[in-house]
Amino acid sequence: MMSTSFKRVIRNALMSFWRNGMVSVATVLVMVLAILMIGSLIMFQVLLDATLAEIKEKVDVSAYFKQDTSEVEILRVQERLRQLPEVREVTYVSQDEALALFKGRHKDNALISSALDELEENPLRAILRIRATDQQNYEPIARFLENGGFDSFDKIDYRKNEALFKRIESVISFTYSVGLGVTSVLGFIAFLVAFNTIRLAIYTSREEISIMRLVGASTWYVRGPFLVEGVIHGFLSSVISMLIFWPATLWVGPRVKDFFGGVDLFSFYTQNLFLFFFTLFMAGITIGVFSSFVATRRYLKI
Amino acid sequence: MIYFDNVSKIYSGNSVAVEDVSFTVEPQEFVSVVGQSGSGKSTLIKLLLAEERPSAGTVYFQSLDVHNLSRSEIPFVRRKIGTVFQDFRLLPQKTAYENVAFALEAAGKEDDEIASDVPHILDLVGLSDKMDFFPHELSGGQQQRVAIARALVNRPEVVIADEPTGNLDPLNTWEIIRLLGKINELGTTVILATHDKDIIDTIGKRVITLEDGKVVRDEKRGRYIL
Structure with missing residues (x-):
């Protein structure tokens, strides 16, 4: 009995989807637009995350030691720093390594190379490069280095870069909140458009709904096919959207990567194919079923 | 009653x-x-x-x-209660057969019962040759007879x-x-x-x-x- 009704509900949904051809196509197309929008917003978020993470990765504090500081002393400071909870990573760059790096950077410049060769001793200083666990932790780390009773430091470049750090920090948090705000607003608009399209489609069926009720159909027997149609709409529109995203990310991906230097959207698409589809599919079904549920409620009151 | x-x-x-x-x-x-x-x-x-x-x-x-x-x-x-209205109130997307069958399906009747009852009742109202017609393909009188068949099919x-x-x-x-x-x-x-x-x-x-x-x-x- 239960399974008979269920079978009939599905059959009625498929039949109604097929016989209302134009309305079904129009609904699916509008939902494709909505889901493309949602998918693009996910892509945008991924891009933003990757870019911001990369910028953050480039930020560090360098502590320069005086020329005559012993390596033992430097390693002692490094150990002290490692024990701080704010510190993620401390890299020791010895004087020799610093020189090699410097030479490497200027290997095409004959003047600098020959000037270095003139010098008898290494003019470069040993460095500790410090990465904090979080953006906000650079300030306390710098304070620790300045007031920790170390006298071996020549200079700490945090103060020099402080203004820049602060600026990057505020840009990052601003971009994040703006991105989130824009995403939610656009997502909501996309949802409203799809919601109203479905409502309009069901509005044309209001007479049929009342007839079904008067013939003695239960609420769920009448509503069921509309909900199943919502699932069909959601499924089809997410599949179509996925098919559109493939060439779209293939084209956009490398261009965006060149510009932002973050991730390649096409490789994001291929690597997360299933999860991405599942997200869009769930979004489609939610829009389809929720809209159908709300739209039928009003005409089922009979 | x-x-x-x-x-x-x-x-x-x-x-x-x-x-x-x-x-x-x-x-x-x-x-x-x-x-x-x-x-x-x-x-x-x-x-x-x-x-x-x-x-x-x-x-x-x-x-x-x-x-x-x-x-x-x-x-x-x-x-x-079987109901018949002035404006027929048939489901426009369903054929005469499906309109009558809908009342039985909604009442949870078995498929074989539907398959035998619907042609029988459509025969009673004189529409056995119009079963697969949609409402818009039928005259007013024929549509009303479909509506009567639908009203009767649940033996109200x-x-x-x-x-x-x-x-x-x-x-x-x-x-x-x-x-x-x-x-x-x-x-x-x-x-x-x-x-x-x-x-x-x-x-x-x-x-x-x-x-x-x-x-x-x-x-x-x-x-x-x-």
Whole structure:
């Protein structure tokens, strides 16, 4: 009995989807637009995350030691720093390594190379490069280095870069909140458009709904096919959207990567194919079923 | 079987559709409800089908207070009442066969029962050759016969026809009335709402006359008098 009704509900949904051809196509197309929008917003978020993470990765504090500081002393400071909870990573760059790096950077410049060769001793200083666990932790780390009773430091470049750090920090948090705000607003608009399209489609069926009720159909027997149609709409529109995203990310991906230097959207698409589809599919079904549920409620009151 | 107990229906404002109506319909009766447009005929039918709620009074169907039922119980009452409307009210996306079958499917009947009952009932109303036609491919008279088939297919105890001939030509009108008479002879209660004088005078059965929402006459072998 239960399974008979269920079978009939599905059959009625498929039949109604097929016989209302134009309305079904129009609904699916509008939902494709909505889901493309949602998918693009996910892509945008991924891009933003990757870019911001990369910028953050480039930020560090360098502590320069005086020329005559012993390596033992430097390693002692490094150990002290490692024990701080704010510190993620401390890299020791010895004087020799610093020189090699410097030479490497200027290997095409004959003047600098020959000037270095003139010098008898290494003019470069040993460095500790410090990465904090979080953006906000650079300030306390710098304070620790300045007031920790170390006298071996020549200079700490945090103060020099402080203004820049602060600026990057505020840009990052601003971009994040703006991105989130824009995403939610656009997502909501996309949802409203799809919601109203479905409502309009069901509005044309209001007479049929009342007839079904008067013939003695239960609420769920009448509503069921509309909900199943919502699932069909959601499924089809997410599949179509996925098919559109493939060439779209293939084209956009490398261009965006060149510009932002973050991730390649096409490789994001291929690597997360299933999860991405599942997200869009769930979004489609939610829009389809929720809209159908709300739209039928009003005409089922009979 | 059907009992209207001091029923009034006042729509928003003070538009009175039905006022203080009481009458009883016995099993297997053929009752005509007559009156001009706006006299309250359709409202009475909507009240019986629980499509509208009364402002006062109670409507009983087989000793059940129709408006005291939960929303999930109402369909069970409606399956015992076959309804036929002036505007046919067929499902436009379904064929004649599917329209009739829908009433059985909604009532949870088995597939083999549906497959044998639907052609049988369509044959009864003379449409066995039009089963796969959509409503828009049928004439008004044929559509109304599909609607009657749908009303009958659940073997209801009452058939209610609200101006069933209002959109039909005289020939089709008499077809439909004859069909309703036949249904009644087979033991089903029939309630016919109409304002067609010729029909009422020919049938010669019980007539309830409504005027401005009140029952002004209730006669065993009535005529159309206004």
